[in-house]
Amino acid sequence: MGEIQQLYEVFKQYPKITIDSRCCPPNSIFFALRGENVDGNDYAEKALNNGAEYAVVDRVDVAQNDRYIVVDDVLTAMQRLAAHHRSQMKTKIIAITGTNGKTTTKELVATVLAKKYNVLYTDKNHNNHIGVPLTLLRLTEDDEFGVIEIGANHKGEIAELCKMVQPDYGLITNFGRAHLEGFGSLEGVIEAKTELFEYLKENRGRVFININNNNIVEHSKGIGNISYAINNDKADVSGYITEQNPCVTFSWSSPRFFVVTQKVQTNLVGTYNADNLLAAIVMGLFFEIEPESINEAIKEYIPENHRSQYLKTDNNDLVIDAYNANPSSMEAALRNFANLKYPHKTVILGDMLEMGAFSDDDHRETVDLISALKFDKVFLIGDNFSKIESSYVTFRNVEEFITYIKDNPLINTAILLKGSNGIGLEQAIEYLK
Template identity: 45%
Template sequence: MEISELYKIFEQHPVVTTDSRDCPQGSIFFALKGASFNGNAFAAKAIEQGCAYAVVDEQEYAPQGDERFILTDDCLKTLQRLANYHRCHLGTKIIGITGTNGKTTTKELVAAVLEKKYNVLYTQGNFNNDIGVPKTLLRLKPEHEIAVVEMGASHPGDIKTLVDIVEPDCGIITNVGRAHLQGFGSFEGVIKTKGELYDYIRDKGGFVFIHNENKYLQGIAEGLQLVKYGTTTDDSSLEVCGEVMECAPFLKFRWNHRQGGWHEVQTHLIGSYNVYNMLAAACIGIYFNVSEEDVSEALREYIPTNNRSQLEVTGSNKLIVDTYNANPTSMRAALENFRDMAVSPKMAILGDMRELGEVSGEEHQKVVDFLMENNISNVWLVGEEFGKTKCHYRKFADVDEVKAEIAAHKPEGYYILIKGSNGIKLFQLPEML
């Protein structure tokens, strides 16, 4: 079936699902495949559960003469083509966001700012891969004035695949860092892949928002129209400039537009590094004519979720929870901020950083070296990679060992930083602390 024909069906049934356990009445089921499942086998169940149509890519699952089953070459590619067709049909202005760290927080901040003036669609959660991105685009409605679409990557070419689906009008790379090195092969591979967003926008003649002090981004931004933000207060080329005022423990910062009047913002985010995410959102808001007062109000009101830079106050401790993910760049930023926080006593529970490949040992040793050099003394290290490091800190094989220790000897009265890759499962600890 041609995409134009499938789109006519989508216009009558504008909800898609890829999960046979979640089949809204009248929706379209796409039978995707994974390493351990074949969605085709659930197509009939999806129809029974309420889907109007099921898109399959294996003949045996498309009963002869039953028009509810649509046979295609490749369900995932068809989903992506449908999403792109829908995006082009509506013509909504789209801001593409990628980066090693901060892209989800920046996406949410940008959406919060733009919602002061526009009807905004934005990526929910971290639906930022080759399945999540098309599903986001297919949620676009004619009433949406702007969309903010997050794009993630763990291998070369991932961002190119996504930008070809999204066709963003403008974009932002929050930063580039040492993450997913096992998939990218090297830090240079990270930069090249994230830069695929710049490549697309350069070819399209669009523009990008850029952190002006980031030398890696500047190095790949040649030939692009740049809308700049940063923390160099005497740089007249910046659209938005700002600086950290304090972190005690929440970030307080101030910003201005084109060296105009200062706006002070007390945020609900932990970490001085979040000033760049805040300034990015302010810069994008200003570019799209959101008033300076509304920008500041949106940034003040934003409260983080999903275990990202959150402060949780329990009956025993104050927890800085950042357990969604970890890589050398984000770990260093979190530890620098923790070192500089004017609070005491402090404690850190750190979990392994995953997917670092052959440099994993070196990068974990760098973390413990930083801890020792900066006299951060009360530290628990969790996981196999931290277990191999040379240091005097307490080591735990996994989160279950940590939970057993907390049950026996719970720390009390501390500010505790909890950070590690999601797979280490440190997100299970806050309820015990």
């Protein structure tokens, strides 16, 4: 702890952290992280020249003076510093993980809690071994709650992140077949995600659970819980979708918290967001936020970053869910889109990445589902979809699709845009308006 304690004393004086030598605000410390193709140590001097007070490095040869702090490993030092800083804060931390919906849930929870408390939450989806410590290092004594998104693509990662985050509360949105290159199977996904519950069980935390999900219920045994569920009166908080046109109108109530039926209009597209909404509502009630304030927060929440977004233009209606994709989220998006009341519907799908040995089968099953749901037009983008024999128009990449759509514009149709972030479907949005 000696090295970290010394670093913490510096951090208390200069509490802004940067890992980008081009962006070094006053009172900041630059951490010279190594990447696949770059070595942050090579940019330490530049960071100091650009305004950083100190540079944390792990190469002695770059340390020119006492403004360089030499450690054994920069990433490990940043993670240990984050864990130590978190341990000094009285902030109550809620950790959220799961296959689908964790970013939307995190943002909804933070929006609801902010009606009463000072809340720090994960920026965008910075939920990995770098993003989590950067988030924790933003904690201040004024923060009453921290809402921390935790992601993973291999077993053991969430367990390690929990040691850093030290959550008081936890929620798993769901389990789905994603990142199978690292997890191997759905069972591997469940084992990895429930590392959050294992930490909370060992440390006497509490969990918020969707009791319609049997796997979540099973793995939450032995932990104090607060429950929610769609169309299930046994839950502490229950709700249901009353309308989708195309954004969801949602009704909810809670016998446990003595709340009669409430109705709220959201800015979210997709019936699959019902669980995400309920997660935010149950946390709001548990932390003593008035139902009126919860509804107000939900009404105010506008999704960003191409997640569950609705965009109406002069020519088309766009349903944009192009940040992430796996078999379960793809099926949910397609079935939801099929149920929307539009006379003409166009589906534009990008590959599902990181599916490992299951990739061909998963893409073939998605094509079969599209055929069963019968859309007016279908465009498939990416190497994986291009391998599948079908009657649909396919493109190797989004650039090819944009070239096509410039010459063959889509007019007067509803459009679903869904795929993994790595495919870059967001580049096509401008040409679909």
